[in-house]
Amino acid sequence: MSQDLILANASGRQAVSPHRRIPMSAWLGILVTAASVFVPGALGNQYWTYTFTLVTLYVVVAIMQNILISEAGQMSFGQGAVFGIAAVTAAVLTGLHGQPFWLSAIAGVGAGLVLGALFAAPALRVQGYYLGFVTLSAALVFPQLLIALDNITGGVNGVPAYVMSLATPIYGSITPLSILTVVAAALALLFHAVLPRTPLGRKMIIVSNSPEAAQALGIHPGMIRSTAFLIAALGTAVAGVLYVPLVGFVGPTAFRVDFSIFFFFAVIVGGQGKLLGPIMGIWLLYLVPNVFLADFSHYRLLIYGVVALFVMLVFPDGVVGSLAKWIASRRSNVEKVTISLHDALRDDDTRPVETIGQRPLIEVRNARKSFGNAVALSGASLTVKEGSIHGLVGSNGSGKTSMLNTISGFMPLDSGKVELFGRDVTRLAPWRRTRLGLGRTFQTPRIFDRLSIWGNVQIGREGYKSAPGGNEIDKLDSQAAKWHRQDPSLLPHGQRRLLEILRVMQSDAQLILLDEPAGGLSPEERADLARLLVHFRDRLGKTILLVEHDLSMVWNVADEITVMETGVIAATGRPHEIKSDPKVRALFTGGGDA
Amino acid sequence: MLEVKGLEAGYGRVPILRKINLVAPKGEVTLVLGPNGAGKSTLLRTLAGFNRPTAGSVAANGQDITGLAPEKMVDKGLRLVLDGHRVFPRLTVWENIRLGIRGNEAELETRLKDVYDVFPVLRQKLDHSASSLSGGQQQMLALAQAFVARPDILLVDEPSLGIAEMLIPTILDFLKRWASLGTAVLLVEQRIDIALKYADSVNVLRGGEIVLSGGDAAALSKDGAIERLYLGD
Numbered sequence: 116m117s118q119d120l121i122l123a124n125a126s127g128r129q130a131v132s133p134h135r136r137i138p139m140s141a142w143l144g145i146l147v148t149a150a151s152v153f154v155p156g157a158l159g160n161q162y163w164t165y166t167f168t169l170v171t172l173y174v175v176v177a178i179m180q181n182i183l184i185s186e187a188g189q190m191s192f193g194q195g196a197v198f199g200i201a202a203v204t205a206a207v208l209t210g211l212h213g214q215p216f217w218l219s220a221i222a223g224v225g226a227g228l229v230l231g232a233l234f235a236a237p238a239l240r241v242q243g244y245y246l247g248f249v250t251l252s253a254a255l256v257f258p259q260l261l262i263a264l265d266n267i268t269g270g271v272n273g274v275p276a277y278v279m280s281l282a283t284p285i286y287g288s289i290t291p292l293s294i295l296t297v298v299a300a301a302l303a304l305l306f307h308a309v310l311p312r313t314p315l316g317r318k319m320i321i322v323s324n325s326p327e328a329a330q331a332l333g334i335h336p337g338m339i340r341s342t343a344f345l346i347a348a349l350g351t352a353v354a355g356v357l358y359v360p361l362v363g364f365v366g367p368t369a370f371r372v373d374f375s376i377f378f379f380f381a382v383i384v385g386g387q388g389k390l391l392g393p394i395m396g397i398w399l400l401y402l403v404p405n406v407f408l409a410d411f412s413h414y415r416l417l418i419y420g421v422v423a424l425f426v427m428l429v430f431p432d433g434v435v436g437s438l439a440k441w442i443a444s445r446r447s448n449v450e451k452v453t454i455s456l457h458d459a460l461r462d463d464d465t466r467p468v469e470t471i472g473q474r475p476l477i478e479v480r481n482a483r484k485s486f487g488n489a490v491a492l493s494g495a496s497l498t499v500k501e502g503s504i505h506g507l508v509g510s511n512g513s514g515k516t517s518m519l520n521t522i523s524g525f526m527p528l529d530s531g532k533v534e535l536f537g538r539d540v541t542r543l544a545p546w547r548r549t550r551l552g553l554g555r556t557f558q559t560p561r562i563f564d565r566l567s568i569w570g571n572v573q574i575g576r577e578g579y580k581s582a583p584g585g586n587e588i589d590k591l592d593s594q595a596a597k598w599h600r601q602d603p604s605l606l607p608h609g610q611r612r613l614l615e616i617l618r619v620m621q622s623d624a625q626l627i628l629l630d631e632p633a634g635g636l637s638p639e640e641r642a643d644l645a646r647l648l649v650h651f652r653d654r655l656g657k658t659i660l661l662v663e664h665d666l667s668m669v670w671n672v673a674d675e676i677t678v679m680e681t682g683v684i685a686a687t688g689r690p691h692e693i694k695s696d697p698k699v700r701a702l703f704t705g706g707g708d709a
Numbered sequence: 710m711l712e713v714k715g716l717e718a719g720y721g722r723v724p725i726l727r728k729i730n731l732v733a734p735k736g737e738v739t740l741v742l743g744p745n746g747a748g749k750s751t752l753l754r755t756l757a758g759f760n761r762p763t764a765g766s767v768a769a770n771g772q773d774i775t776g777l778a779p780e781k782m783v784d785k786g787l788r789l790v791l792d793g794h795r796v797f798p799r800l801t802v803w804e805n806i807r808l809g810i811r812g813n814e815a816e817l818e819t820r821l822k823d824v825y826d827v828f829p830v831l832r833q834k835l836d837h838s839a840s841s842l843s844g845g846q847q848q849m850l851a852l853a854q855a856f857v858a859r860p861d862i863l864l865v866d867e868p869s870l871g872i873a874e875m876l877i878p879t880i881l882d883f884l885k886r887w888a889s890l891g892t893a894v895l896l897v898e899q900r901i902d903i904a905l906k907y908a909d910s911v912n913v914l915r916g917g918e919i920v921l922s923g924g925d926a927a928a929l930s931k932d933g934a935i936e937r938l939y940l941g942d
Binding site (some may be wrong): 486489509510511512513515516558559605606607608609610631634635636637638639640664665666701702 | 720744745746749750751830837841842843844845846849867870871872873874875876899901902
């Protein structure tokens with residue numbers, strides 16, 4: 116049924132327009148936020164207008180925190196300090212030095228960004244909880260610093276700062292400031308709604324799920340984490356600056372460490388990753404202790420704790436998260452998807468590329484690596500020629516995956532040398548090697564359930580900007596519409612593998628490393644895979660290093676085969692030449708013949 | 710013995726399995742085949758309690774176990790070995806094996822000897838952390854861990870995944886001998902060419918339904934019925 120499978124040609128078919136429709140929940144969030152400020156405002160209720168304007172400012176901060184937690188996967192316990200430094204800077208400049216507010220605001224945002232950059236710098240190297248502690252220490256030190264530097268900041272007395280032009284009501288108790296606040300919240304919500312559908316958002320999600328896979332796609336994980344911190348700092352600092360004219364006073368006690376924890380809590384309680392989560396979280400955590408139980412304000416921290424505990428018990432995914440899950444389980448409009456290599460193989464008029472040459476694209480020399488007394492590689496050398504399919508076989512634990520990790524840079528060598536495309540890369544980071552034109556798949560497919568199936572394929576070409584002329588690989592675009600709507604969480608193992616192969620195919624990588632691509636595939640899919648590999652080589656001129664246990668497949672498609680045994684090369688040569696080698700025979704014993 | 714009657718299950722409201730009837734008798738290897746996406750892994754996950762069935766019943770040795778939580782299933786003598794090398798990487802090989810032990814330790818020595826005979830590499834690496842094993846060796850460890858638990862019913866999802874070709878027959882033969890000790894083995898496998906030789910009966914799953922089942926695996930494979938259904942011609 117698949118004799119006529121050929122790689123589709125790219126000419127003529129344009130990419131379908133990316134689906135960037137704003138989800139309903141974002142509009143709902145904007146509506147709710149606007150109503151919370153403008154309804155009491157129009158009725159002239161100053162207390163509620165003030166309260167909800169403040170709440171909306173906090174919502175902006177929580178949205179930024181939400182992006183950090185859910186998209187970028189980073190813990191930050193220091194967002195309150197970023198907010199605080201922006202507020203204090205703006206207040207000192209307006210209140211104590213009589214500068215115009217717009218100038219003070221710019222300075223405040225700048226100060227917030229500087230602190231954000233301080234968080235971003237360690238993010239280049241560390242992540243997760245380690246980074247969380249860096250931010251936590253900033254949140255702890257910041258209020259002390261305000262008091263210590265009291266000649267600048269007004270110390271324990273704080274700084275009064277009024278901005279009449281922003282605080283004068285224009286209708287009822289609606290002020291220009293409350294309008295600005297609602298606009299800021301709306302922009303933050305829209306940004307969060309669009310972010311996961313942008314290349315930057317996808318990169319954040321990949322980095323937070325698997326830094327290793329990110330590097331294999333040419334992404335520098337640290338750069339992405341730092342960018343996330345800077346973006347969060349920007350939004351948070353804007354909110355901090357607006358706090359000054361709203362409250363009219365900035366004191367050192369406002370930004371203690373629990374202020375930072377409050378935003379973190381709000382996201383978790385509301386439902387991390389959900390657009391409406393921060394709104395729900397801030398409303399619950401601010402309004403309940405400060406408004407409804409205002410008489411017990413001494414017990415505010417206790418009330419935070421009780422609310423958080425209660426919500427986590429009743430709504431394990433946060434309030435919004437649990438509701439969304441419940442609604443999703445009531446719907447049944449999900450269709451089942453299957454990924455097929457047929458999608459990648461279609462009518463074709465491209466001519467075969469004649470590139471099989473003698474130039475070695477991979478040159479590993481005398482590679483040695485051990486972990487304690489466990490030896491992974493003990494002096495293995497491997498040469499893979501341009502335009503060839505090179506099979507790498509061997510029993511379990513013989514060092515095949517170690518060899519792949521050496522080539523792609525995940526396993527630095529104790530001694531030996533690795534050259535890619537004729538260049539010494541022994542000390543080059545994995546993401547830099549990817550950018551030379553190296554692509555790979557993993558033994559356990561790295562599929563990202565947060566992205567749609569299409570998004571999972573697309574990140575193959577988004578990892579890094581490559582040279583022009585790579586657009587002959589747009590052949591999957593007809594699938595885009597279908598794959599846009601579906602997330603890959605229901606795909607079985609073998610299908611996830613195919614998805615990862617399609618991803619590496621979408622990238623411009625000239626040199627592709629495949630780690631057991633046929634594992635979990637049905638016999639029919641194996642046949643398609645073999646055909647696809649040959650087409651890769653013949654039509655697109657790619658070079659493939661194939662680690663595979665299915666020996667008959669390797670012997671069918673490979674131009675050259677290398678056999679590994681306990682960390683060294685046991686044999687290498689053309690398939691028919693080495694077939695009679697006793698070490699090769701041993702691999703087949705009991706497994707039927709190739 | 711495992712008996713499945715009219716089983717239906719899915720994710721959320723997406724139905725995956727429809728009216729599954731299946732018997733895995735004690736002492737036999739029952740093979741489940743089917744193309745990718747047919748619902749094989751969902752079937753095993755549902756039987757092991759990770760998915761609640763929406764209809765039908767599952768009985769282990771005549772006892773109804775429908776919809777029990779996974780850890781309760783283990784108490785009823787059922788055990789699932791997942792695909793994709795599920796071991797605890799931070800623990801040593803021995804600690805991983807030890808986790809499987811339950812109940813009577815008297816026969817432990819002989820069971821361990823059986824395991825080491827089939828997978829000698831595990832004995833050599835008892836003190837190494839499981840993360841230092843290669844992908845295929847981790848798969849062996851997962852099987853070893855299940856074996857020392859000596860379950861009445863064993864569900865295995867693609868044991869050949871990541872295993873060197875020469876070892877696949879060894880593993881399947883191991884499962885076959887394991888079954889002959891009185892365990893009902895339900896095996897999902899993609900390498901049908903090799904697996905059919907070791908199966909006592911076969912069920913072919915397509916589109917969430919069992920489209921063919923038969924007691925004599927050898928006869929079924931000979932007349933090509935399986936290949937035809939498998940490929941959907």
